[in-house]
Amino acid sequence: MVRLLTHNLLACHAKDCNTNNFPLQFKDVQLEIREADFNPEFLKGFMPKIDWKALVDTARQLGDTSLPLEQPEMVDDEFLKNLHHILLEIHVEEGSMTCPNCGHVYPISNGIPNMLLAEHEIG
Amino acid sequence: MSRPELQAPPEIYYGDTEAKKYTQNTRNQQIQADMTYRALELLNLTPDQPAFLLDVGCGSGLSGEILGEEGYIWAGVDIAPSMLEVALEREVEGDLFLQDIGQGFGFRPGSFDGVISISVLQWLLNAETSHPTSSPPHRLNRFFTTLHSAMRNPSRAVLQFYPTSDDQIQLITSIAQKAGFGGGVVVDYPNSKKARKVFLCLFVGGGGGQQVPQGLQGEEEDDSKVRFERRRERERAKVKTGKRKNVKDRDWILKKKELYRRRGKEGVPLDSKFTGRKRKPLF
Numbered sequence: 001m002v003r004l005l006t007h008n009l010l011a012c013h014a015k016d017c018n019t020n021n022f023p024l025q026f027k028d029v030q031l032e033i034r035e036a037d038f039n040p041e042f043l044k045g046f047m048p049k050i051d052w053k054a055l056v057d058t059a060r061q062l063g064d065t066s067l068p069l070e071q072p073e074m075v076d077d078e079f080l081k082n083l084h085h086i087l088l089e090i091h092v093e094e095g096s097m098t099c100p101n102c103g104h105v106y107p108i109s110n111g112i113p114n115m116l117l118a119e120h121e122i123g
Numbered sequence: 124m125s126r127p128e129l130q131a132p133p134e135i136y137y138g139d140t141e142a143k144k145y146t147q148n149t150r151n152q153q154i155q156a157d158m159t160y161r162a163l164e165l166l167n168l169t170p171d172q173p174a175f176l177l178d179v180g181c182g183s184g185l186s187g188e189i190l191g192e193e194g195y196i197w198a199g200v201d202i203a204p205s206m207l208e209v210a211l212e213r214e215v216e217g218d219l220f221l222q223d224i225g226q227g228f229g230f231r232p233g234s235f236d237g238v239i240s241i242s243v244l245q246w247l248l249n250a251e252t253s254h255p256t257s258s259p260p261h262r263l264n265r266f267f268t269t270l271h272s273a274m275r276n277p278s279r280a281v282l283q284f285y286p287t288s289d290d291q292i293q294l295i296t297s298i299a300q301k302a303g304f305g306g307g308v309v310v311d312y313p314n315s316k317k318a319r320k321v322f323l324c325l326f327v328g329g330g331g332g333q334q335v336p337q338g339l340q341g342e343e344e345d346d347s348k349v350r351f352e353r354r355r356e357r358e359r360a361k362v363k364t365g366k367r368k369n370v371k372d373r374d375w376i377l378k379k380k381e382l383y384r385r386r387g388k389e390g391v392p393l394d395s396k397f398t399g400r401k402r403k404p405l406f
Contacts, residue, residue: 005175006198006218013229013269022231036216042173042196049175049233088196112207115200115222115229122226122256123265 002097002113004062005046005087008055012099013115015123020101023054026061029095029108036088040080043087047075059086126245126287133246137182137203146183146209153350155241158320159186162239162281163193165309165324165336174236177273179224179282180243182206184215190239191216200224225262227269234273237280244284244323248291263295267302276328280304283322292321299325311339373399 012021052071059067066082097106097113104121106113127136137145145151168174174195181187181199183206190197199215200222201207207219222228225247247266248259255261274280286292292308299306304325312318326333376399383391392398 003218005196006220009231009234009273011229011231013227021229039173039196042175045173046175051231110208110211112211112219112221115220116202117223117226119252119254119256 002092002108002111003088004055004058004090007058007092007097008050008087010097012102012104013123014099014102014104014117014121017099017102017104021099023051023058024097024099024106026058026092027096027098027105029062030093031062032091032093032111033089034091036084038081038084040077040084043080043083044075046087047071047083055086062090062092064090126285128246128249132249132251134203137206139205139208142183142203142205142209145206146185146213152185155185156189158241158283159189159239161311161320162186162241162283162322163190165281165322166237166239166279167336168237175234177230177235177238178217179238179240179270180246181210181217181219184210184213184217184219186239186241187215187217188213200228224266225257227265228273229269230273232272233275235278236275237278238270238274238282239280240282240284242283242285244282244295245286245291248294260294260298263298264302267299267304271302271304271327274327277333278327279306279333280325280327281322282325283320286321295323299323303327305329305333307335309336309338312341313338371399375399 007023007026010022010024012024050071056067056069059065064086067086068079072079091111092108093111095108097108098104099106104117106115108114130136176190176195176197178187178190178197178199181201182203184199187197187199187210197217198220199210199217200220201210202221202223204221207221210219224243247262250257250259256265270280284295286295296308304327306323306325309322309324311320311322322338324335377394380391380394380398
């Protein structure tokens with residue numbers, strides 16, 4: 001149940017891994033599309049929080065190219081629908097996420113990522 | 124019985140059976156729902172504005188369900204895999220993470236518009252190993268600092284927990300303050316043994332303009348009783364006072380005899396003036 005919504009907020013939290021630790025890279029993923037209620041108000045409120053480059057890169061990696069490279073200043077309905085689909089309807093069920101900096105692998109099983117750290121990785 | 128957090132670490136205590144039990148118990152559901160609504164009230168979010176919330180220790184998603192019903196989008200973290208499995212079965216809407224909150228979060232700054240947590244913090248107060256990173260102050264510190272940075276400015280976190288002593292409240296609030304939080308402890312029904320609830324109400328930012336909310340005062344509401352208890356009491360009282368008519372009176376006996384005769388049963392006694400009369404007491 002990792003959606004890109006939360007993936008876009010998630011950085012590596014291992015010890016001394018403070019720079020270049022975002023976004024986590026998906027690997028060997030299985031996707032599932034589940035419809036969700038369209039909520040334009042939420043999306044508009046959430047837009048400022050999005051790291052746009054990371055979102056577009058991840059979406060393209062998962063095979064969705066409906067988002068423009070630059071975050072548009074004017075938002076229309078179609079753009080919001082695309083954004084809604086990418087943020088809230090694509091679920092990553094299986095696979096793993098790798099930190100680009102320290103290389104820590106967070107496995108995803110049943111849609112739940114395992115974020116537990118070993119003792120020596122706790123900051 | 125001693126408190127669950129003293130028996131085993133959460134990921135072991137909430138194994139498969141305990142996770143199911145916890146989720147299916149209607150009393151747990153009721154308490155959890157009440158506290159979630161109260162926590163939402165204390166969060167004091169702008170009405171009709173969709174927000175992105177974090178549920179710390181979401182478990183099987185009992186409180187997450189309520190967040191979803193109220194129209195919030197949420198993510199949840201928990202350390203017990205069995206609880207998360209139950210949450211998956213119940214098809215809750217939030218994003219779930221298997222995470223130890225004492226190890227800190229990796230969320231980017233300003234991610235959440237609010238944080239709630241029901242009955243979780245007390246689990247951080249026990250050391251599982253002697254490693255320095257597993258001491259309660261270290262884990263609390265890690266939890267609060269990463270939580271603080273993951274929250275939007277201004278926003279609130281409401282964390283309900285069960286402290287065993289004032290020292291624990293003192294420890295938790297002092298570490299939260301060091302992490303940069305404002306706010307304090309709100310106690311609901313402070314004079315009641317059962318209904319007393321402790322909420323840690325933390326603020327991020329806000330320029331000191333935010334006041335710690337008042338705890339609910341007065342007597343606990345009636346819902347601390349088990350539901351339908353009053354009805355049961357009333358029914359019991361009715362049985363005691365009401366004079367029940369004897370069912371097996373003369374008319375009943377005559378009717379039965381008539382029935383037997385019609386069915387052709389042998390040896391049905393004859394009707395007489397003595398039918399259905401009480402015997403005299405022997406003495």
